[in-house]
Amino acid sequence: MSDYRLKLAVPLLALFILVLGGLACGPASPTVQPTPTVFVPPPSPPPATIPPTQPPPPPPTVPPTQPPVCATVSYGGVTLCYDPALASAVTGETVPAENIADAPWGATPEHVRFSFVGYPLSATFHEPHIYIYPIADFQAINPGVTQTIAALQQLLAQRPTIPSGSIPFLPIFNAAQLMRAQTGYLDFQNGSGVRFLTQYDQASIPINSNEMFYTFQGLTTDGAYYVAAVLPTAHPTLPADGSNPPGGDWEAFANNWDSYILALVAQLDAAPAATFTPDLSLLDGMMESLLVQ
Secondary structure (H helix, E strand, O other), X not given: OOHHHHHHHHHHHHHHHHHHHHHHHOOOOOOOOOOOOOOOOOOOOOOOOOOOOOOOOOOOOOOOOOOOOOEEEEEOOEEEEEOOOOOXXXXXXXXXXXXXXXXXXXXXXXXXXXXXXXXXXXXXXXXXXXXXXXXHHHHHHOOOHHHHHHHHHHXXXXXXXXXXXXXXXXXXXXXXXXXXXXXXXXXXXXXXXXXXXXXXXXXXXXXXXXXXXXXXXXXXXXXXXXXXXXXXXXXXXXXXXXXXXXXXXXXXXXXOHHHHHHXXXXXXXXXXXXXXXXXXXXXXXXXXXXXXX
């Protein structure tokens, strides 16, 4: 072999050996990096559903306060308003004049009188009435009433809390004023007066629910008319009638009369208006509604 060929074969042989060595070793495996662990938080639970706040229920509807019930009656220039609890009807009439021969206990002029139908108390000693007397005519036919009228004028001008002695009273009764309880002063639409509970008798009789009555004694502002009311009134602490004295002994009762009346008046004065029959406040309201023209 020539030198040229020998020189060419040596490098080729070396190249061949390198190729064979590479094939024998095989390709190098690439380095595999470990997959990093990624923390995935669990999904958050959905927020709890909060029901909307309910508004508080509205307060119960309170019906408007109704005005006091009032039935109106007018007669002869006189008007008054009464609660139906006092009567199913009130009627007015003109009462003719009575002279001394016809009315031995006192002549009366022609006047207006109101009567009560279906009053809460029945079969009482007195009937329920309201009287409207013309003062000039009354004095002309019965001069004796002048003193009563003057005494009432003075009482209404002074208005003592506890009047001394008997309170002026019309119509004239042939009996004595045994007591005065629940005394008070009222103004009506064109006048004023005094109201109280009393009982008239000719002897020392127990105060009772058959004979006791509410009375109003008043004068119109112009001094032309005298107003008088006699309205039977009962109370549960009183006996039904005056037939038996407390303790059953008439003599002992008469001897203890002053103490008896003081204690009884204090008892009645302390009693609420609504405990009487009829309710004293209803009687007061009726008298305050009065208009005399």
